[in-house]
Amino acid sequence: MIKLITFSLITFLLNNFLFAQTAIVGKVSDQYGASIPYASLSFRALHVKKDSLIEKITDEHGNFQLTLTEKETYLVSIRVENVLRTQQKIEINDLKVPLTFIIPKSLLSNLKLDEVTVNKRKPTIQRKIDRLIMNVAQTANASGKSALELFKMAPGVFVNNGQISINGVVGTRILVDGKSINLAGNDLRNYLQTLRSNDIQSIEIIAHPSAEFDAEGSGGIINIVLKKQDKQGLNGYIGNDYAIGLGKYGTYTPYAGLNYRMGKVGLMASYSHSRAKSYEELKQRRDFPNQGLYQQETENTQTNKNDRIRLGATYDFTGKQFLGLSYTGQYSSFLGPSTAHSTIFYPDAAKNIHSQGSFPSESKSNYQNLGLNYVVETDSLHSKFSVVIDYTHNQRNGNSISNSADFDANGNIRSDTLFRLDYPSEAKIFTGDAKYNWITKSGNNLSIGVKATATNIMNTNQYQVFHQAWMPMPALDFQFDYEERIYATYANYTGKWAQIDYQLGLRGEKSNIQGQLLSEQRDKLAQDYFNLFPSIFLKKNLNSQGSNYVSLTYNRRIKRPSYFDLNPYKYYIDNYSVQTGNPFLKPQFTNSLEISGLWKEKYYTALNYSHTRNAISQIIRNQAEEELLTVIKDNVGTQGVWTATLSAPVSLLPCWSSTNTILFTHTRSTSPYFNLKKASFLLQTEQEISFGKGYSINLNAFYTPQMLLGNIVTKAICSVDLGIQKKLIKDQLVAKANISDIFFTNNYRATSYFNNTKIWIMHREQSRVCSISLLYNFRTGTTFKAKRMESSSMEEKGRL
Template structure:
């Protein structure tokens, strides 16, 4: 590890030496009187207020920013203009800090015709789909999870897991930083992240070589709205929800900017109570019939803190420090009843009744460091990121369980308890450089080191002779070490109206897993892989609104750390879940071709081929009659899909966005093989009632789903909502109802060893939600810089 850090320091020093010899560029920003960005504004820097020829002219980007290379200390007469804005004319002096320009909207209106440009909900780039959430009425009142359900080809299952075109293993980032949450904690966070705080959502089904090769499902990157007002800005929010049980959330976001220093802070808290009602039945050894009922009551209580500080060393050079803290506690109480009946021998019937109590306290600390340098005025830049993450999980479980014979007499006390403290540490160092040769020709290259340490202890005790007694056969310590050294190079170019992006990434991985138990073991592995990426975009007309796109990439999905841990978790008295320390990575090759018309209608056809697929394995132990659920490299999948997206403006007050996807799955595992088509429909309807009132409806339908060896019947969801704006839009009140017809309740079948488990499940999905958000601001315009994490991909496996 030392040699990697020394190499990184030498590289940084070389780049720093190069940067000191390069000219720095100066930045500026154009906003309106409300602090919102003004895109494509024209800026003319005149030597005098009577001159007819400009010294320099600039056009602001989509986020209102622009670049100057004028001498510091000079004064110019600035003429700034923009569509539907009153021209601004003023003297400005060039300094080494950002130049802020304010344009004011015109008050006069046309008597007969008003032309208003709107950004479509979905736009496409060469390597991603972008949902333009900001100020889009289709998503008003929704949270980020509900917005993602509207994205073409994206599906959120009943447990909150996200897939793109049917490919699971999707990673979720916010402003390029991986969310430090998983499972129900991640779902709660996304449910509490409001669409009003989001600028856009990027769906990257096939990431380029610049991203880690980890994750066969792709990446979702949520871009939050940028704060551009100097002084103090922020917002307060509160929400309440009620289904069978209530929930609430509160949040405070604050930003402060003064000269070269920018400080950001965010605190959120959520509490939620939910239920999960599961009924299952299956065959039992010796011609028996097994039926079980599990009612699970879950409680969640979480605090999340994000802090950031950015200091501008010069106009094109800054340092940034960040901290993310997550402090979550969850608990579940399961009442499980099981009945084993023998129709031919009813005297042999027996049953069990158990209460399973699980507690989990998880603390996460994440520290990030960024260094950014613009090395020339054409857009070339150097980025250095370092990241350190540590988590501490303390899980425990208590099972109080009794077995009864056919007459109802207690025959056995099978109570047990176990504790599982867990500590994780991740260190990453990342360096990237982009050389811009022209606006259409760019070269990216860089390297990354990742070091991971996982330490886990399992303590197990059970009732023996009416006393809690440690069971040494189930005690173990598990230590996992992983080192990944990666490098990439990517070239972007445009030839004959065709954009081309070619890249390759190499990753060398070394792992060591040590199990200290009754039978000790050490499992070491080392492998190197290349991951090529190809993106092509061909314009079909002069405007570039009609185009063809092609893409290919190769991806890897390393096992989640928890899946490598040889834990044992009791779901009920006759069903256990275990880890598998012998898991290997799975690989996928992904292809896609797309046709886009008028920058909004899209048809895409995709194919993915998964090898050594990590999938769920279920089998029954003939000795104990326990059903054991684990994961293994026992599958391969060929997935074909076709996706059609059609947005429509039906009337002036009614617009809609619709997606139809057909998918064909060819799945082979050790337990079954199946070929099956799937149909997925999405729709979003927006109704503009007045300038302050709006309503929306969104829905989806999936004819059936396949999750590992679980085959689920049709799933649907219908959400409705209304929104009211007050105080010039600074106060927003939203009310909505989710899963109106309880389409999220499912029936399904689990296939294993030529047997089947029949499953019915109901969750707390129909809920009424009420939320209030108040925005406040004061000061001059500015732009906060994004503080990134270099361990985005690796943390998703925690």
């Protein structure tokens, strides 16, 4: 890996001598120093025969940065609101001297900048230097979808059975508005399924996070950006999503929100209720001891009810000082009656055994999060100091029942079992984060920060067996207490050297983990380690406009076991299959290196390699001589993933845009129990057609011939989604309709390999759904017109 990194760095730096360019920063202001945002600048070299026009737009602070191929005299034109205000000649010889353009106040006296309104519609897919952004707010195909379903639409992201990967690497961390939601396992899955598209502005795919982010998440980060209101007065929305699982069950989600902003004070509140019902079918076949063949079918109908409330308040002390408070509460209940039928076939049919049973489970959880955010600008260059404090409390009460019976070949009962498991849990997580972002006069940026996280989790498991009445089974009861303390500090520096944009970061994290298993056999878990996580980002523009560039990225990440996976619970899927936790999981570490390029500001190519040791993966464990099959998370060994990405947006017609991505992968998973390697690809396409008069159509599809996940190899999986949108009443009423997985192909068949045994699996769920959504936006009072445009260098917060 070190040789590969060294070779890539040398290759990248040699490229610098082939493309010598000059970078320069500047600012547009009036004679009193007040910045002029969103001014258009045109630079044209006077002594170059070829077309040398370079155009830039200042940001909200009047700043700009451009790269020049020639050090000579330029004719600069500056326009504000499409009105030519000034034109002058300048001679550029030294990139270290910032450019300053001054427009007299008299020329701006009749120009009302506060009335600038940006109406340009964002494309569905935007590719920034360090991330990919999928805008879903105006996408008809996003209608009625949950956050988990929206992930499946993002290029390079694959979701299978609740497991999320980016570019073929699992272990993806989920953030909401830059903050960790501190959930894992089924709790995280339920959260993402109830977070609907109507609350989401965009989804950011960050495959290689910088040192500013927590090192947690070896598969990168997905940041969900929620919708925000910045209008003065009172405004809000009310709507409803209704989904029909074709041939099965329906889901409805009414929601509403209010926003009030007056002067320095802003208030917001939103509420949603969701009732979702779906089904899941699982079939498996495997060899059984004594020349037997085991076949099993499980059907599970799931009902989820969720109430979500969000409250927020902000206060702007001055234009440079801000305080915010937020509260999120989610109250959920889950009911999952499951039935299973299994048969064990032997060469002698008289020995066949048939088993049937019901395995219902239910749970209720209360998730509450309280956050405080304080930000103050410390100088005129917009350097910032910020403090973020976050507290999360999650309480869950769950139980499951196993009621089963075995019958012989003649239908006579051989044995029966009825027992119950109660598994309440409580989690308390506190985080404190302070950082300072210093912007120098030359435009360079230094971020330094510290963070502390304290986690306490208590899991209790109590078993009861039924003999005329429910009787306790203290021999099987246990309590698992978990404490985690993580202390981190980081430094991240962004600048330019020898015509190369760079970002260098180093993060150090000290982890102290204590676990105690209280049962008849007591045991303790203790892990104490310190790790460094470097990150390197280099970018070289290949032309003056910056539309062509190459970049090199390296980072190191960690994935700690989730709190849910460490809980040594046992949940019976059927008489011969059990799912359990593993309190002795160790963290996995991933090194990732990527070389990428952007051509004509739209064609993207990338080559990436990631290597993971102590890889955490869900495996299906069984031995040839064992009857019981165990589904468990384990450290399975090492995993190496090569990926090559090609992405090309195409405008077929003025009204028809298309984004197409193909991801070639080669994955090798090695452990003492299996050695697997598979090559594959993932093809994704997003088509958008606008018909005018408020009508638009979206089509989204993906196809992969196979996937290697741990010790499981899937067969082909594909899906086609179609959505239509119509805007009414001056765009205040938005009606959307969508059909997901039209051909009912977003299910999978797979084979699991463990030692010398194989398990053949077929999984099907309610993936073909018709959704209808109505959203009405209303407002009263004066409106606050947009003063800023979308920036390509939006500052991001780390995990909270």
